[in-house]
Amino acid sequence: MDADLAFDLQTLPAGDDDQLTLELGSWEGPLDLLLALARNQKVDLREISILALVEQYLSFIDNAKALKLEIAADYLVMAAWLAYLKSCLLLPREPHVEPSPEELALRLQLRLERLNAMRESGARLMARDRLGRDVFARGAPDGLRVVRKANWDVSLFDLMQAYGQIKARSQPVFHIVHRRHVMTLDEAIERVARLVGSLVSWTEIRAFLPETDDPVFRKSALASSFLAMLELARQGRLELDQAEAFAPLMVRAA
């Protein structure tokens, strides 16, 4: 299964460190290169010599420079940082410098351990019996089918309502003008003239209106009868009298 590893853990050739003249493009950044160098120390990462690692990194970068390889900025930044770390580790310790060089070295070591752990885990993952590569699911599954059966949600009321609406929609529409019950002026003149006759006592106009429960017709009869009386008064056939504004209107034959 090792042949199938997506990458080879032993990237670095075994041998002398100063023969490391691989291109920087082989590494994914300074941390990756540092890890490769650290693994070359062939000790548990927890016991790695950070000082030795720093030396190796710096000399590798120097060699790379000598080979006139283009060196990416982040490799140089790491080189500068490591050079600083190296001097801190070697020089007599200045108290109260935070963080201490030992702390920086420890943090670097922890980072390398973590990257290494994930790199190894990835390799172990890739080496497992993988579905579609080492183990296989059924080549031609029959497949399971879900047959959807609609359960229609419709009631008799829905049906009746729909039919009612169609019928209402499709029925021819007749527009019928409502005939209103009115008393015409001619009718009123004829009626008032007949009722007044030779009435000599003053009588209220209300007495001349027909008996009706239809308020609309009553209103029409009142208006027409009033106009009829005005006309008959003009003809000199009856007299009208009203004591004051809004007092009852009184009628008698002339």
Next chain:
Amino acid sequence: MNDPAEDFARAVEATLFAAAEPMSPAEIAAYAGPEGDVKAALANLQADYAARGVNLVERGGKWHFQTAPDLAHILRREREDSRKLSRAAVETLAIIAYHEPVSRAEIESVRGVQISKGTLDVLMEAGWVRPAGRRETPGRPLTFATTPAFLAHFGLESRRDLPGIEDLKAAGLLDPVDLAFDALQDAADAELADEVEEEAPFSPSDG
């Protein structure tokens, strides 16, 4: 597992399982290796699987696994989805129920709108509508009618139980426009009468 014949049978089994197509013994041997007896392995596997939910079968010289025929029914599952019938479908169903047997053109003339093919399909799929023969008129149009399942779903003993036009009218389900207009008119007149009474210069109470 240390028995070579058994190991070979396992290889044949895995090969057929993973295969996308039925395989002939020669094709199987290309995977499982030349050292075993493919036919013997197939015969043994067939016997092993005979009583299982999966069987090994031969069809035209090629072998494949398939689910046991008696279990075919469980591999399809019915699911009931509660769904609303479209308005067009409800109206079409109502027209068929009231007018059956009725042709598509007649349904459209009652609805005043064309119906799509899908509408009748839905009703037939629901089991409520069936083709009811052709009408002996020009063009011999197909007619449609309701089914006993339709009566059962809507709780009707027979089509005579469908409420008639007069029943619909009484229930206010048939609301023609002029009826509504009359109702409005009456309301307006009543209001006018009230005003007359209040403002009348010749109020009867004055008499």
Next chain:
Amino acid sequence: MNDPAEDFARAVEATLFAAAEPMSPAEIAAYAGPEGDVKAALANLQADYAARGVNLVERGGKWHFQTAPDLAHILRREREDSRKLSRAAVETLAIIAYHEPVSRAEIESVRGVQISKGTLDVLMEAGWVRPAGRRETPGRPLTFATTPAFLAHFGLESRRDLPGIEDLKAAGLLDPVDLAFDALQDAADAELADEVEEEAPFSPSDG
């Protein structure tokens, strides 16, 4: 075959054989019927198939049949390994699997380099990684986690089966550097305190 439990097991077997995807016990029950004990049937089938060329396996709560791992050599297809992952993709996948849910910045801090855009895309396209919500910290970074398809592909019953995960956890190698550093620091302080206590001329016990 007249044994109901056996009939039910056959139904479960046929369902899983026919299925195109791994299935949960609940999904299986939807086909095999509600009257049987799916888990018991699965356990029996798993035992039945353990020595065969085809095995029944559980991956992330879902079950499927697959060929036995020891037969990989006869079945492995000789096609070009188009699914070969880049080193960046493998490491990113491992970081997500062992740390999930994990943000992009956290992945980058372990690897020491930025993730190129294609890396996560490849993992998501393979169906192994999915976005897993935002973390309620400043910037609300999106986090990533693995999928059931990841477990199925790599033959893991659950994330607990990730190779070496318990050891890594115990060694603190899944903790961020800061946390690990503080832990070490605390341990060193405690040790120092012990030494002080042992050697202190003014030990509290003397008081």
